[in-house]
Amino acid sequence: MRISLTITATLCLWLSGCQSHAAQHAHTAPDESLTNTYWKLLTVNDNPVVATNNVREAHVVLHIDSTRLAGSTGCNTLSGRYQHTGQQLTFHPIATTKMACPTAQMRSEQAMLSALQHTKRWEISGSRLELTNAHGEPLAVLEAVHLY
Template sequence: MRISLAITVTLCLWLGGCQRHVTKYAHTAPDESLINTYWQLLTLNDEPVVAADNVREAHIVMHIDSARLAGSTGCNTLSGRYQHTGQQLTFHPIATTKMACPTAQMRSEQAMLIALKQTRRWNINGSLLELTNARGEPLAVLKAVHLY
């Protein structure tokens, strides 16, 4: 009885020690950078955004030079400026090209532009960027995409 108890305790300690070792060194993805990252739009107002065939996906890039914003709405290209301090983020008036697109894409474009206009805060968790309004309500979720 004492031997089986000793073996059980030894196994538990050994397995517990291994688990702590694995957990301690488990790989977690580092947070992506807000600036100079290609951010692909995944959701708007908790609704998934689906890219149309043969059309550029909706995305933004906040360039470090002159706090310049560039991207695509999934229909038209966009450009503008951004300002961020700590976790605060605002997008200044955004200009877009004026191509006509299918109705679903135009609705998605308008929702994206409204979300960008209402953005006041941001948070990055790994490869996901969440944009929120002044009340902390989620507006959009974007995913970092590495182009090469």
């Protein structure tokens, strides 16, 4: 009787431990890839970025081929190059189209371009990408968007 009770108790503890372990991993999303991912801009300098109707949302894609950067500021399209080694990330001359947009969009564009120019490090947690400067201060937060 004692042996079956001990076996039952051990089995229950073991099974509950497995369920707890499985539950922890079920809620943890895998990290997205830095490259070839559509990164939608959420915040710049802790200020939320709001997309305007009938205007492309601010985003970047770091294409793995030719280390090419492409995207939109929410007003103009952007392109350029990037360098990435480990957790270090820098963006090299970034070119944009020169359309005029409403003042709020132009301010957001300038903040985004400044954040990209000052980026030195990156970190991905789940579907969020954080860009930081040389001192580790946050510059921008982006979120991975799956297009299909």
